Amino acid sequence: MSYLLMRAAERAQLAMILEVCAYPKPGNVDRCHDFPDTRLEHFLASTIFARTALEEAEKGVGRIGEIIKHAVRDTNCHEGGNTHFGAFILLIPLIFGNGIPGALSAIEKTDVSDAVAFYKAFAMTSVKMNATDDLDVNDPHTLTVIREREMTLLDVMQHSAANDMVAREWVAGFPLTRRGADLLKQFGPGRQAIVYTFLTLLASEPDTFIIKKHGLAVAHETLLTAREVLDGKHSLEVFDADCIERDINPGSIADIVIASIYIALGEGWSWDS
């Protein structure tokens, strides 16, 4: 069986396991590191439980917001907190639309019902909102506001894009997802390509998950250190240990790398060597 023939839901699941296993990945859960409350097994279990929603996306019918909600609901059954929310936001339109152009077309067709379903999914997670965000998922009034303003899910992402690089992928046409897929193919087959793709993206864009947690200065400092690692001026292992000690985890770039692996696998990139 060729990987190009792998069904899309399986390719997405494979992308999820390859990303979380790749190591050393500075600051994130990987084969060698757990967080106190979220472990490798939680990410892998989430991969298994996402299957039904990923298959729903594969059919290319139904509503994207609702499918994201199903993925979050079905993977919420472990005690490890949020594992793949950002990844689902990227993978589900990519699977639904069978690639980036189709995803963009599906995204343009989202409506208020998608936005409402998405906010209901968001409320099920422990994902932190930005302090300046006026659409608070914990505020029941938010759903009323979305309905009153007739916001589509694309509007919601546009609203969040300034502070969230995953939302920015929707709005800007998946540029980092695309770049990550190209980097994977450029770095060649096997798991080290995932680590270098991760580092390269981290060295070029401040991770918005770090910004939300620690502010822009820390995110930018992390970017500079990633650059030093790539330039051979800083040890990857020391960088990883330092991120873990300071609780700096580039979670949004991890989500984007999953989407990149998904795209690259569909274009013949080989993980298996």
Next chain:
Amino acid sequence: MSYLLMRAAERAQLAMILEVCAYPKPGNVDRCHDFPDTRLEHFLASTIFARTALEEAEKGVGRIGEIIKHAVRDTNCHEGGNTHFGAFILLIPLIFGNGIPGALSAIEKTDVSDAVAFYKAFAMTSVKMNATDDLDVNDPHTLTVIREREMTLLDVMQHSAANDMVAREWVAGFPLTRRGADLLKQFGPGRQAIVYTFLTLLASEPDTFIIKKHGLAVAHETLLTAREVLDGKHSLEVFDADCIERDINPGSIADIVIASIYIALGEGWSWDS
């Protein structure tokens, strides 16, 4: 969602990921060790690709031999060699029959077509046959012999039971699978229970995969060392390192532990703590 409500195919997949991630597991692929040709990612990918066959078993219709063949065929698409053949032999009747009693009833109903399908699956793997085995999977004549002797898949397992502890589970009513599930519940929640269940089974039965590869003396020596580890007289880490160096991998006990986790999860054992 309660784990008791998890669907059987997902429970089997969760058992597969929990077993391979648990560490340190003497001699086997785990979170900390790969084999040169078979890595953690191969086991996890096999878990993903097995889904369709596991769902087929979940329906409880069709033929067990054919479903095992589908599982082997669908998971053969990576370069990591055999990963879960033994586990499928145990899991598929257990899922099909919704537990051990139903599995035994399904096993009794196997016929020649199941045996033929099973041998076709076997031929797709790189699993080593016993030197004394007169039904060689690489010999096309074997299928003729099976048909002439009218062997059912249960007959095939009876034929193999003396030298293969996975086949023995079919014939003897899944005694080690049952014992492993009880041990998991006895050791309590979480991943350390998997390691201790593995060690306890290894300390009580010589692994037939080790016997096939290295002979009975080495298998028995491994059993004694496992016992010393449990008695606190030998370091688990040293045992693990020694097994890896000598290429001693208790692969059949690993298969049985997967089946035990599957049963224990269905009886409320919690992995997630």
